[in-house]
Amino acid sequence: MKYQHKQIAKSKLKSRTIKDKAIRVLVVLLSVVTISPIVLIIFKLIEKGYKQISLDFILKTPPNSYEAMTALANGELIPGGIANGITGTLLMMVVAAVMAIPVGVVTGIYLYENPGKFMANLTRNISDILQGVPSIVLGLIAYIWVVKSITNGYSALAGSVSLAIMMLPMIVRSTEETLKMIPVTIKEAALALGVPYYKVILKVLIPTGFSGLLTGILLGISRVLGETAPLMLTALGSTIINLNITKPTSAVPLLIWEFYNDPNMVGLIWSSSLLLMAIVLSLNLISKQIAARTK
Amino acid sequence: MNDNIKQIKDPVLSIRNLSVSYDKGKYAVKDVSVDIKRNSVTAIMGPSGCGKSTLLRAINRMHELYENIETTGTLILNGKDITNMPTIQLRRMAGMVFQRPNPFPTMSIYDNVIAGYKLNGISLKRSEKDEIVERSLRDVTLWDEVKDTLYKKGTFLSGGQQQRLCIARALAFDPEVILLDEPTSALDPIATAKIEDLLVTLKENYTIILVTHNMSQAARISDYSMFMYLGELVEYGKTKDMFTKPRDRRTEEYLTGKFG
Numbered sequence: 015m016k017y018q019h020k021q022i023a024k025s026k027l028k029s030r031t032i033k034d035k036a037i038r039v040l041v042v043l044l045s046v047v048t049i050s051p052i053v054l055i056i057f058k059l060i061e062k063g064y065k066q067i068s069l070d071f072i073l074k075t076p077p078n079s080y081e082a083m084t085a086l087a088n089g090e091l092i093p094g095g096i097a098n099g100i101t102g103t104l105l106m107m108v109v110a111a112v113m114a115i116p117v118g119v120v121t122g123i124y125l126y127e128n129p130g131k132f133m134a135n136l137t138r139n140i141s142d143i144l145q146g147v148p149s150i151v152l153g154l155i156a157y158i159w160v161v162k163s164i165t166n167g168y169s170a171l172a173g174s175v176s177l178a179i180m181m182l183p184m185i186v187r188s189t190e191e192t193l194k195m196i197p198v199t200i201k202e203a204a205l206a207l208g209v210p211y212y213k214v215i216l217k218v219l220i221p222t223g224f225s226g227l228l229t230g231i232l233l234g235i236s237r238v239l240g241e242t243a244p245l246m247l248t249a250l251g252s253t254i255i256n257l258n259i260t261k262p263t264s265a266v267p268l269l270i271w272e273f274y275n276d277p278n279m280v281g282l283i284w285s286s287s288l289l290l291m292a293i294v295l296s297l298n299l300i301s302k303q304i305a306a307r308t309k
Numbered sequence: 310m311n312d313n314i315k316q317i318k319d320p321v322l323s324i325r326n327l328s329v330s331y332d333k334g335k336y337a338v339k340d341v342s343v344d345i346k347r348n349s350v351t352a353i354m355g356p357s358g359c360g361k362s363t364l365l366r367a368i369n370r371m372h373e374l375y376e377n378i379e380t381t382g383t384l385i386l387n388g389k390d391i392t393n394m395p396t397i398q399l400r401r402m403a404g405m406v407f408q409r410p411n412p413f414p415t416m417s418i419y420d421n422v423i424a425g426y427k428l429n430g431i432s433l434k435r436s437e438k439d440e441i442v443e444r445s446l447r448d449v450t451l452w453d454e455v456k457d458t459l460y461k462k463g464t465f466l467s468g469g470q471q472q473r474l475c476i477a478r479a480l481a482f483d484p485e486v487i488l489l490d491e492p493t494s495a496l497d498p499i500a501t502a503k504i505e506d507l508l509v510t511l512k513e514n515y516t517i518i519l520v521t522h523n524m525s526q527a528a529r530i531s532d533y534s535m536f537m538y539l540g541e542l543v544e545y546g547k548t549k550d551m552f553t554k555p556r557d558r559r560t561e562e563y564l565t566g567k568f569g
Binding site: 197199200202203204205206207208209210211213214217218221222224 | 369371374396397398399400401404405407408409411412413414415424425427428429430475478479482
């Protein structure tokens with residue numbers, strides 16, 4: 015009896031070991047599948063794009079189609095760069111951040127301060143729904159609100175409005191989550207010193223959760239940095255460097271779309287994508303660093 | 310109970326008919342009237358949920374933050390009615406120290422001590438600040454340990470040091486009373502002993518009210534003790550008397566470990 019029992023245990027052990035190994039292999043395999051797209055993307059972008067990257071690429075505006083064609087015919091690199099796109103993206107990001115950060119942070123504080131209240135729950139749900147609105151729809155809204163009625167024409171401002179609406183729910187959520195992580199004892203310590211409530215928020219909670227807030231904001235920015243669809247309906251694009259928010263403006267993703275549509279310029283899509291990818295990746299890494307340092 | 314009130318002359322704090330209720334009709338503290346002796350350590354004891362922390366927090370009106378908590382009764386601190394006093398004024402007179410050390414993580418040791426001034430926007434001269442910081446840190450016997458690292462973050466200190474820093478932060482306002490809510494429950498025995506010694510020295514200049522569920526701590530350092538049960542103040546008197554001949558059966562049962 016005893017012997018038989020041992021036998022069964024042994025065979026079970028064997029099948030378990032095999033199962034265990036199989037699962038291990040599967041996990042590793044699936045992890046590889048998960049990370050391979052990003053590795054392949056970066057590899058492809060570097061392979062195809064590195065030749066075009068130079069100082070000119072950052073400082074000059076794109077060539078016209080004819081110049082690009084000549085360069086291609088002579089077997090040279092396409093001259094010029096994407097300075098109009100870089101400045102346009104920067105301009106719209108700054109304007110969008112200026113609009114979205116205060117609204118988002120204040121809304122996040124409101125949600126944190128009123129847990130379980132009807133209005134707060136409603137706001138949170140609406141903010142979550144907003145996160146799911148297709149970006150092209152936000153572009154349309156900004157077109158109606160800004161292009162048609164404020165700037166009377168395509169403009170950087172309209173682009174910024176659509177991007178700000180996209181950033182908003184992310185900032186709201188990250189603010190609320192960051193504040194929730196601060197121990198309530200810190201808040202009590204300030205209140206026990208007689209500090210008025212609004213000062214507790216401004217001088218204690220926000221500085222304490224500052225890195226968390228910053229992380230959320232950076233992730234929000236990096237998320238909308240590559241948006242193209244809403245910009246097509248709002249910022250439109252421009253061949254020159256434009257820093258006037260009421261005028262049409264280019265952006266890196268818009269340029270990539272334009273290059274793609276011009277057979278002579280198509281060589282520039284890789285280097286432009288590489289640059290965009292580098293900015294997004296470094297924003298992600300910076301926010302990860304900030305988050306890690308404060309834990 | 311009323312005998313107890315009469316015993317204490319020139320009390321620093323008089324609590325009259327204090328009740329605190331959560332929601333409607335659920336009392337955490339029921340009709341407590343008590344006088345606190347100046348320059349003494351008064352311990353509030355009782356089993357978990359007896360309302361001892363609630364009573365302590367009612368003194369500096371920490372409950373006002375919560376809408377569903379209702380407080381009734383009168384509080385007289387140093388002859389002044391503090392029931393409706395602006396909280397900034399009240400909390401300068403009644404400092405509070407919590408269960409877990411909670412220095413502000415973004416501030417240096419120096420800034421933590423004068424946080425009450427800083428956060429309330431009270432501007433001080435550099436020399437005044439230095440003086441307050443040194444006096445408060447000396448009072449809590451932390452000065453010698455941190456005088457070379459005043460500009461480092463307060464959170465780098467050990468748990469016991471952090472708690473002494475929090476006491477220093479409360480002392481910086483030069484309060485009448487210091488309210489401590491189980492200040493040693495998160496500390497090791499050595500740090501606890503230091504804090505206990507400190508409280509005994511501090512009573513020369515301040516009045517200390519201490520919530521503790523550690524009976525031996527109450528016996529070691531307090532001059533007066535309250536025993537609370539189910540929101541009621543069951544017994545109040547000199548600690549020596551209460552521990553040797555408790556008048557109420559519930560006090561005796563608690564002190565002898567029959568419940569708690």
